[in-house]
């Protein structure tokens with residue numbers, strides 16, 4: 001059976017490099033070709049592909065919808081197309097494609113895999129974070145990983161205000177094993193007055209934790225200093241401390257504001273504060289606290305919003 005590849009970009013180049021000898025490819029297809037040949041093979045426009053030919057077309061471009069419509073307009077049957085990119089749509093897209101094919105087995109197996117979590121090449125052999133650490137909120141945790149790699153020459157301790165059951169604190173402790181890690185939480189939920197504004201289920205769920213449980217999760221518990229109780233009272237005695245990395249995750253306005261007032265002036269140059277839930281419509285108090293902090297101090301902070309699950313904003317010093 002003849003083999004065509006739709007696309008003449010990086011996806012197509014990579015596909016040939018990994019799986020084929022260019023001589024095995026009948027031709028490449030591109031609706032806007034930049035030349036008559038690619039990797040030594042002809043490049044055809046879709047309308048030049050014979051509609052009746054017994055041939056398989058591997059689509060190595062992410063323009064899935066556009067290519068499907070173009071192919072249909074040129075009379076190319078959908079079962080001749082096998083889409084290799086844009087993997088959230090692949091199963092549906094490739095449903096018409098017959099599975100008994102002469103394609104390399106590994107290529108077909110790869111199609112069945114769930115979307116890849118992209119790893120930094122530096123840590124391609126596997127970093128310290130497990131799949132379990134990453135599965136809940138990959139973007140936030142991967143950002144933490146990337147930020148921690150920038151901290152080598154930044155002095156100070158790490159801290160989390162709002163630890164709950166320690167899932168994120170565990171990641172910080174894993175990634176910064178040399179740093180003291182201050183953990184501030186009541187370890188019994190929100191302050192009564194603040195919790196009055198919360199739905200009962202939300203408040204009750206946060207009572208379901210314990211300092212010992214958090215410590216047992218940490219890979220380097222000897223680096224952790226627990227500050228149990230209501231913040232900011234529990235920061236007393238740490239006025240001269242400096243921080244390289246802070247996770248501020250207390251959900252509600254007044255506690256968030258106290259956290260910003262305590263930690264931001266103590267963030268070392270080059271350090272980061274991750275303000276969780278800042279863009280979350282469900283917890284508007286966090287954003288309100290950030291605005292109030294900027295107004296009260298007359299400052300305009302350096303902020304980078306993340307596209308993680310709960311709208312973290314990274315503030316840099």
Ligand SMILES: C[S@@+](CC[C@H](N)C(=O)[O-])C[C@H]1O[C@@H](n2cnc3c(N)ncnc32)[C@H](O)[C@@H]1O
Pocket residue numbers: 160161162163164165166167168169184185186187188189190191206209229230231232249250251255
């Ligand atoms: C959303 S949870 C933290 C989740 C945690 N950072 C994680 O990623 O797994 C919020 C926590 O903030 C704590 N908290 C809220 N206000 C606080 C305050 N003023 N002092 C101490 N802890 C507080 C609550 O007890 C709760 O455990």
